[in-house]
Amino acid sequence: MDKRTLHARLMVSGAISASLYLALYLYEREILETFTRTDGLYPALTVIAALVFSFAHGAFTGYFWEALGVTARQSKG
């Protein structure tokens, strides 16, 4: 991956991750109330939220280390 593509991906995934965490900060109370409901399919929201955050933020952290030059050793694995 060339540097321009890497930086573009870093910015996009960073923006998505930051937006998700901003929403968590702004709607903290509402989110907590909704996610602790035990009726219907509400418990599934917890798992879905954890997965969504892990994909968005996980992509960002991966590109972050790559942009810093911290990558796996090529000769192994």
Next chain:
Amino acid sequence: MDSGAISFLDLSVINVVGLLVIGFVGGVVSGFIGSGGAFVLTPAMMTMGVPGIVAVASNMCHKFPKALVGAYKRHQYGQVDIKLGLTMAASAAVGVWVGTGVQRSIGAAYGEAGSNLYVSIAFVIVLTIVGGFVLFDALQIYRSARISVQERTSRLARWVQSVEIPGTMMHFKTANVRVSALFTLPLGFATGMLASMIAVGGFIGVPGMIYILGATSLVASATELVIAFVMGLGGTVFFAMHGLVDIRLALVLLAGSLFGVQLGAIGTTYVKPYVIKVVMAAIMLIVAVSRGLVIPVYLAQLGVIEVAASTSAWLEVASFWFLVLALCVGGFIIIGAMLRGHRAVALQARQQQMLQAK
């Protein structure tokens, strides 16, 4: 057990920063040795004022996506044996179920202090024996100058692999072992039992996969992430159905730990395999000391011995800081070994470039 009577924590800036830092270091350790972090996160959250059950539930909810990202990363390096992970996870689930039942029975008979005493004694015995053995092995590898070569399969693992029980044999391709399911099942079960007690089944699972099944440290620690994912997901569903997960805590922890887990996973490609054993042993032995310190406190609560209130409080504080120390020592060894490995690779690349230029 539901969230009706539970009060959730108001998140302050200090709490958020604390969770991010512990999450990051816990993530580094998890990405590297397959598990860890949970033993500090739960008591740390409880110190912040999070009710115990919410701390356990939220920790569990942050654990499964972290393990997923770590497992994916290490799968890219060819270190994960998915089949072995899923096989172990299936019996680990039964172990968690039985372990929780045992703990509940002890709690009903002897109260919370009895349950805590049982967990602490189990902690000290298991961690001292297994941690001591892993450290001994790591030191032997270091002294014998075999650190650069492939790990040797233990005598026990060679025997386990030689046992042929028709109808139960399983081949695990990445781990490159063929063993009977009658060995993987009790190992997974013990991993689950330990996970139900101390939230870190990997202290049994990883050494078990190395010394009993014959997997390498790299494959065992990477495969543990698959087990952690399955158990974490199951636990999260269970706790979410009772409304006990504080999703805010879980996601804040995840913010730090996803940086850490990727760094830890990358670290495995730079270090000698025995470093995984050193980190694991160091953490296990320091955690054993931590739990050993609070045994007199629980014995006093049960009326077996007398301990002054100030001494009990001091022992509990010391125990917590020993847990933090365990995590920091692990993180320090990993990052130090990774930097040394990174420097050695860079130097090698420079030398090759110079040779080619000549």
